[in-house]
Amino acid sequence: MKFKSQIKPYQAAAGGWGALESTTRFVFDSKQALKNMRNLLRMNKAKGFDCPGCAWGDDNKSTFSFCENGAKAVTWEATRRFVDAEFFANHTVSALYQQSNYFLEYQGRLTEPLRYNPATDHYEPVSWDDAFALIAKHIHAMDNPNQIELYTSGRASNEASWLYQLFGRMFGTNNFPDCSNMCHEASGSGLKRSIGVGKGTIHLNDFDHADAIFVFGQNPGTNHPRMLHSLRHAADRGASIVTFNTLRERGLERFADPQKPLEVVTSKAGTISSTYYQPKLGGDMAAIRGMVKALTETHRQRIAAGEKGLFDEAFISANTEGVDAYLAAVDATEWSLIEHQSGLSETQLREAADIYQRAERVICTWAMGITQHKHSVDSVREIVNLQLLFGQLGKQGAGLCPVRGHSNVQGNRTMGIDEKPAKPFLDALGAHFAFEPPREHGHNTVAALEAMLRDEIKVLIALGGNLAAAAPDSPRAEEALSRCGLTVHISTKLNRSHLVPGHDGLILPTLGRTEQDMQASGSQYVTVEDSFSMVHASEGVGKPLAETQRSETAIVAGIADAVLGKVKVDWLDLASNYDKIRDHIAATIPGFADFNKKCEQPGGFYLGNAAAELRFNTLHNKAQFSDASLPASLFPSSVSDEAPFTLQTLRSHDQYNTTIYGLDDRYRGVYGQREVLFINPEDIDALGLTAGQNVDIETLWNDGITRIVSGFKLVPYNIPRGNLAAYYPETNPLVPLSSFGDISGTPTSKSIPVKISLSSEVVSQRIA
Helix, strand or coil: CCCCCEECCCCCCEEHHHHHHHHHHHHHHCCCHHHHHHHHHHECCCCCECCCCECCCCCCCCCCCCCHHHHHHHHHHCCCCEECHHHHHHCCHHHHHCCCHHHHHHCCEECCCEEEECCCCEEEECCHHHHHHHHHHHHHCCCCHHHEEEEECCCCCHHHHHHHHHHHHHHCCCCCCEHHHHCCHHHHHHHHHHHCCCCCCCCHHHHHCCCEEEEECCCHHHHCCCHHHHHHHHHHCCCEEEEECCCCCHHHCEEECCCCHHHHHCCCCEECCCEEECCCCCCHHHHHHHHHHHHHHHHHHHHHCCCCCCCCHHHHHHHEECHHHHHHHHHHCCHHHHHHHHCCCHHHHHHHHHHHHCCCCEEEEECHHHHCCCCHHHHHHHHHHHHHHCCCCCCCCCEEEECCCECCHHHHHHCCCCCCCCHHHHHHHHHHHCCCCCCCCCCCHHHHHHHHHCCCCCEEEEECCCHHHHCCCHHHHHHHHHCCCEEEEEECECCHHHHCCCCEEEEEEECCCCECEEECCEEECEEEECCCCEEEEECCCECCCCCCCECHHHHHHHHHHHHHCCCCCCHHHHHHCHHHHHHHHHHHCCCCCCHHHHCCCCCCEECCCCHHHCCCCCHHHCEECCCCCCCHHHCHHHCCCCCCEEEEEECCCCEECCEECCCCEHHHCEECCCCEEEECHHHHHHCCCCCCCEEEEEECCCCCCCCEEEEEEEEECCCCCCEEEEECCCCHHHCCCCCECCCCCCECCCCEEEEEEECHHHHHHHHC
């Protein structure tokens, strides 16, 4: 496969004709154009299936309810291409490992169970019964239950996730690392500490009532494009959209709605952000602190003048604790430090504060630009602090909105995919099934990989995902997987993780979200939870490619039956009718009473949010202000001349998580390539380099391990000086496994200290 590589700035708005053209191209490339057109009309609809892409909510109003990247996800999954025994007979694992991530998944769907043969370096067909027996053999040979890791991808349904955690806990472990450990863990950790619940407090329709929406560290144009419709509608009716994002992103500037014919065929588009600030990487907490400092001054000035202050004193008094300590921390924070850490001026932050104070109803929304730093939990809590001061919880058009990425990653946690499960959940599970669940905390993703490297883990089962590519410190992550006695990957397509098997390895082919799931009792549906705590039914419509593919729920049940038998649970009976699983969920998880009946509601049902009702499951049942200082790691004295740059990893527009749909990043003007480094033009000049030259990027860390990637093309971009950006997973080798967020354990993929130099390949050619 050859691609034309070029850097060509994109002049159009996000969405519009470009999105329509790209969607059409992917539909036809799937080789099942008519089928996928029908699929797309059923996506995010009642009696249809939920998008396998992002977790944005459904408005249930649009003629079609999908975006460009959702269409890519569906057509990528519902392809006619497939890999079978002949393909694996013709390709060794070592040869496949040399191929790109794009090549691997482009080959098509996995259709039969496979077992790795280390003697031949090939995957070979294996029966389902033999695969389950092999898993049971390895697990029964373990010394203790904590020698297994049960990894989960956000794509897994509520039913599969709940069954998976029940299996693990009945076996005796809380080792449930999952993809949220690497992405949004800081949101859950910070929100729980501040308001007692780790989820957002708003409904989707709150965007229709907000006076201002503050967007921190996210790029919805690529990562959750349906959010652009909500932002555009808010902007069109006069709401202020204030963006804090390090890179200038087209989707946050202007958007042409693909559902409006005039905007598709003309240059007409709507403005998204009324104000756009570009903080330095990691500087959002300081920026918010600066806003609060300015607002506090105005609040006190008004009181001194005998006027009503800015803050909602009645709300603060009735619902919160710790405001005095927080405001003392604000007073102690100097403007010089705020400006240094944020990269923004006092004037800019006072301007943002003025917009905030003039809005009666404010939504604060954020994503991984906030959550992948060492101080991410404190940053999330700083956002909450701001909202608490003004009573921006518990009323329409206001609240907190962490925008989680993968569809159902929030539902996984609700279902018990959690290495630190809450006591009430374990108590309910144990009482319902008459067993004693394990109580000690298990491993998150980083801890799981570290345990593998210490040879403490014998079996890894991955329910979806691509752990080797998604994890930080790629060479060490791959080594970790290869040290396991057995790796089991439940997957739809071939990916990088399959090519670093343990001493024994299985690939188990599963159905996708778009496909019919036929079990003994008939066609099944599953459920997922979006970022707004709405639970939706999802029923696939397409015929599976092969009879040898099984649903995730059936595969989990098959593993559990082989390992545990039917002593307490008839696993295979549960998998024969998912209504039975939902009855057990209803009996063990709050908010799911009458689960099966609720699933009949068009548009799904709302789980509820105690904090949105001003009920706080925290100390003294009050929301807690955080008085954390700004991060010491960003203090001026800690900046080393040796590490002049900070790098963040991010997605391209032809990408979702580790899935690479193509080699273009249209909105950033990159085509046919992925090894690029976005950099401020002045930094290129200061280095004595020129745009288009290839450079090496090296991490500066304190553990003696060399981390370097080579041959990245310099691309001038609107980004603050000293900050860099590049795609993952290509730059995941630069993220140290030992660099993770306080409390959250999330890898610091948005704040990697690096230096860059002219590519060693170029230097070698000059010498020659």
